Amino acid sequence: YSEEVRGVKIIDYAVKLTFLCILSSAILSFVYNKTMPEIERQEREKIMAARKELLPQAETFESADDSGNFMLGFIEKAGRREAVGKIVSFETRGYAGPIKLMAGINAEEKITGVKVLQQSETPGLGNRISKNHFLGQFSGRGYDELAFGAEGSGIQAITGATVSSRAVLYAVKQAMGRVQSHPGK
Numbered sequence: 001y002s003e004e005v006r007g008v009k010i011i012d013y014a015v016k017l018t019f020l021c022i023l024s025s026a027i028l029s030f031v032y033n034k035t036m037p038e039i040e041r042q043e044r045e046k047i048m049a050a051r052k053e054l055l056p057q058a059e060t061f062e063s064a065d066d067s068g069n070f071m072l073g074f075i076e077k078a079g080r081r082e083a084v085g086k087i088v089s090f091e092t093r094g095y096a097g098p099i100k101l102m103a104g105i106n107a108e109e110k111i112t113g114v115k116v117l118q119q120s121e122t123p124g125l126g127n128r129i130s131k132n133h134f135l136g137q138f139s140g141r142g143y144d145e146l147a148f149g150a151e152g153s154g155i156q157a158i159t160g161a162t163v164s165s166r167a168v169l170y171a172v173k174q175a176m177g178r179v180q181s182h183p184g185k
Contacts, residue, residue: 047089047102047117054104054113055085070178073104085112086179092171095163096121099129103138103172105179114138114172126164134158134165143176 058073071087085106097120104112116130137155147154157165
């Protein structure tokens with residue numbers, strides 16, 4: 001090829017590549033804008049389902065702070081609203097990254113349950129923090145009962161996932177402390 005033909009081919013390839021990049025960007029933008037509302041709706045439903053699972057007696061939930069991470073659960077009784085518990089959403093740092101959690105706390109300030117909303121811990125090891133075998137240990141415990149201990153006396157860490165287990169335990173304990181210091185509405 002001559003220098004002139006090479007120059008024309010380079011310009012031709014550059015124009016075609018630029019067009020493909022613009023077209024790809026436009027398609028990605030379109031798909032993102034079309035799917036984002038559905039993704040956000042599903043996320044809101046997932047959070048509401050988690051709240052109902054952690055505080056099943058609550059009929060309605062109301063934010064108790066500006067962040068929306070601290071919710072009060074209410075029931076209607078004889079024409080008036082009665083608080084039945086609290087939901088706290090929080091985040092901690094695990095071994096492989098952030099862990100997003102939610103805890104339900106009843107009116108007696110005992111944990112009704114803990115749910116992992118999102119995590120990126122090691123598959124088959126640290127991600128077992130999401131399993132009921134680990135999270136179920138928190139149910140029915142108060143602030144002073146949140147500690148690692150021997151079989152039957154405290155929370156049992158997941159073997160081989162101590163960092164992840166410790167992160168969840170301390171985050172739940174911190175959330176319980178926040179609940180105790182927040183009087184609610």
